[in-house]
Amino acid sequence: MQHMYKYFISIYFLFVFVDGFSQKQENDTIVASKTDTIVYKTNYGLRVGIDISKPIKAQFRGGYSGFEIVGDYRIKKNLYIAAEVGYEKETTKEDYTNSTAKGNYMRLGFNYNAYKNWLDMNNEIFLGYRYGFSLFEQTLNSFIPNVNTQYFPANEITNSAISKNLNAHWSEFLIGFRAETFKNFFITLSGSYKIITSLKEPESFKTLFSPGFNRIFESNTGFGFNYTLTYLIPFKKK
Amino acid sequence: MRKIFPIIFLSILIISACEKDDFCVQNPITPNLVLRFYDDANRENLKEVLRLSVWAEGKDTIQSYKSIDTDSIAIPLNSIENKTIYHLKMNNIDGAIANNQTATFTIEYKPKEEYVSRSCGFKIIFNELDFSSDNTWIKAFTPNTLTTVANQNAAHVQIFH
Numbered sequence: 455m456q457h458m459y460k461y462f463i464s465i466y467f468l469f470v471f472v473d474g475f476s477q478k479q480e481n482d483t484i485v486a487s488k489t490d491t492i493v494y495k496t497n498y499g500l501r502v503g504i505d506i507s508k509p510i511k512a513q514f515r516g517g518y519s520g521f522e523i524v525g526d527y528r529i530k531k532n533l534y535i536a537a538e539v540g541y542e543k544e545t546t547k548e549d550y551t552n553s554t555a556k557g558n559y560m561r562l563g564f565n566y567n568a569y570k571n572w573l574d575m576n577n578e579i580f581l582g583y584r585y586g587f588s589l590f591e592q593t594l595n596s597f598i599p600n601v602n603t604q605y606f607p608a609n610e611i612t613n614s615a616i617s618k619n620l621n622a623h624w625s626e627f628l629i630g631f632r633a634e635t636f637k638n639f640f641i642t643l644s645g646s647y648k649i650i651t652s653l654k655e656p657e658s659f660k661t662l663f664s665p666g667f668n669r670i671f672e673s674n675t676g677f678g679f680n681y682t683l684t685y686l687i688p689f690k691k692k
Numbered sequence: 693m694r695k696i697f698p699i700i701f702l703s704i705l706i707i708s709a710c711e712k713d714d715f716c717v718q719n720p721i722t723p724n725l726v727l728r729f730y731d732d733a734n735r736e737n738l739k740e741v742l743r744l745s746v747w748a749e750g751k752d753t754i755q756s757y758k759s760i761d762t763d764s765i766a767i768p769l770n771s772i773e774n775k776t777i778y779h780l781k782m783n784n785i786d787g788a789i790a791n792n793q794t795a796t797f798t799i800e801y802k803p804k805e806e807y808v809s810r811s812c813g814f815k816i817i818f819n820e821l822d823f824s825s826d827n828t829w830i831k832a833f834t835p836n837t838l839t840t841v842a843n844q845n846a847a848h849v850q851i852f853h
Contacts, residue, residue, distance in 0.1 A: 549716070550813020599771055599805055600721040600813045605754060606770040608816070611805075659807050672809065 494574035495691045498528045501640065503684030505540070510681075517545030517554070520665075524682050532567040536582065538680075542665035551597040553659070557590020559666025561626065576634040584626040586648070588666045591618045594659055617656030622664040624650045626678065638686040650674040716812040723817070723844040724766035725799060732831040732852040738763040741853065742784045749777035766844060771816040775800045782829060793829045797851075800824075801841075817842045829853050 508520035522540030529535055543556035563584035571577055593616045599608040630644025648667055653674065655661050663669055668676045731739035746757035746765060757765055770776045778797045785791040801818040808815050821838040832852045841848055 548810055548813065551810075597805075597814055599816050600716070600808070601768070601771050601816060602720045602722055603724075603768040605748070605751065605768050606772070606776075608771050658805075660810070662810055 496571075496574055496576055497638065497686060497688040497691055499687050499689040501526050501528075501534075501684045501686040503640070503682050505538070505680050505682045507679060507681035508540070508542070517547070519543045522680075524680070524684060526565060526684075534565045534567070534580075535563075536565050536584070537562050538584075538666075540666060544663045544665075545595070546662045546669070548662070550600050551662075552595045553592055553662055554595060555590055555592040555620075555661065555663040555665065557588055557620075557665045559586060559588035559590075559664070561586040561666060563626070565628075565630070576640075578630070578632040580628075580630050580632065580644075582626075582628040582630065582644075582646075584628065584646070585623070586626055586666055587621065587623045588664050589619075589621050590665050591616060592620055592656055592659075592661060592663075593617075594656075615656075615659070617659070619654075620656060620661060620664075621652075621654045622650060622661065622667055622670075623652045624648050624664075624667055624676075628678075630680070638688060640682075640684045640686065642680065642682045642684060644680045644682075646678040646680075648676045648678060650676075714811060716809070718808065718812055720844065721808060721812050721815040722768075722771065723815075723841050724768050725818075725841060725849070726764065726766045726844050726847045727797075727849050727851055728764045728847040729762075730850055730852050735852060739853065741780075741782045743782055743787065745781045747779050749779070764847065769799060769801065769803075769818055769841075771803045774802065780830070795828045795830045796826045797830065797833075798824045806842075821848075823849060 502525045505522035508522055512519045520542040522538055524538045526534040526536035538561045541558050545554045561584040565580040565582040567578040567580045569579040593614050595614045596610055596612040598610045601608045626646045626648045628644050628646035632640050632642040634640050668678050670676055729741050731737045740761045740763045742761050743759045745753050745759050747753040776799050779794055781792055781794040783792050800822040802820050803816050803818055805814045806817050818841040830851055830853055834850050
């Protein structure tokens with residue numbers, strides 16, 4: 455039943471976006487016919503900032519802390535190279551296990567802006583790709599063997615076992631919305647779908663969370679979410 | 693170009709709605725020991741044990757094995773000990789207490805944790821099993837030792853009576 459709800463909610467999300475795009479399409483055709491010959495110059499430069507979703511998440515969820523610095527550099531009219539570096543620590547509480555993963559990560563890639571701006575505005579709807587990797591350690595804090603019987607209950611085992619030098623490599627596809635709220639100051643919202651390409655697992659356990667990747671599902675995929683505040687350091691106008 | 697957004701979103705959300713690791717659907721995770729009862733005179737044939745009750749040393753009778761007629765039982769092993777002693781009481785004459793016969797079946801082993809998945813956690817597998825019995829109504833059994841019990845797809849011990 456829970457999956458059914460999820461499915462319906464998913465379908466609603468789809469229609470939200472279909473609706474949104476059909477309206478924007480109309481704007482485009484009107485603008486294009488009026489502003490054929492005038493060229494509006496926009497800023498090129500390095501944009502840096504932080505992901506504020508991570509400190510907020512840390513406030514509301516015990517066992518989590520994280521920090522991320524983001525940056526991108528505009529190389530063409532619609533193309534940016536982008537990178538993120540950060541640190542994350544998360545305690546994963548499952549029915550039968552409790553584990554903590556912590557470490558550093560980096561993501562490198564590019565964003566393509568698919569939004570046609572009015573005049574000299576600098577808003578974006580972008581698609582992106584990232585290659586990501588993380589170096590981390592995972593501690594199995596405690597676990598209860600799943601003996602599925604009350605006849606011989608199992609004891610909780612609390613000798614924590616630490617696995618160091620773990621790493622993960624992944625590919626990430628993202629979609630995001632960016633708005634210039636003040637001059638050279640941007641708010642960005644983006645979501646991503648990630649696929650693990652290589653993962654060094656601890657012995658006799660599994661990596662349940664990787665910094666920068668988020669929760670690793672059984673199928674070695676995952677989802678990410680970013681909410682960033684960035685400032686553009688303009689180098690030139692063209 | 694813009695048509696790609698809904699397509700990407702649709703595929704992401706469908707995949708997210710189908711993730712199956714939220715619930716542990718595997719059952720049982722930790723294997724029980726499966727005993728099957730055969731006829732001692734004709735060892736090819738299964739033979740029901742009549743009015744069988746099963747309990748472990750110092751424990752109550754297992755709810756599902758309380759004076760039942762069966763040719764097969766699956767019993768849990770104690771994962772925090774190296775040994776489980778079971779008492780198997782049967783009565784193949786009538787319900788009178790005087791005709792009850794009780795056999796002891798002892799299992800020695802080395803339990804070991806094995807990781808299954810996020811939702812199922814760790815299961816216990818049992819290695820280097822060693823069986824013994826006081827041979828009252830249990831005439832014989834095979835095998836005497838077993839390398840491992842990691843699942844319960846097939847019977848682990850054949851008991852002749």
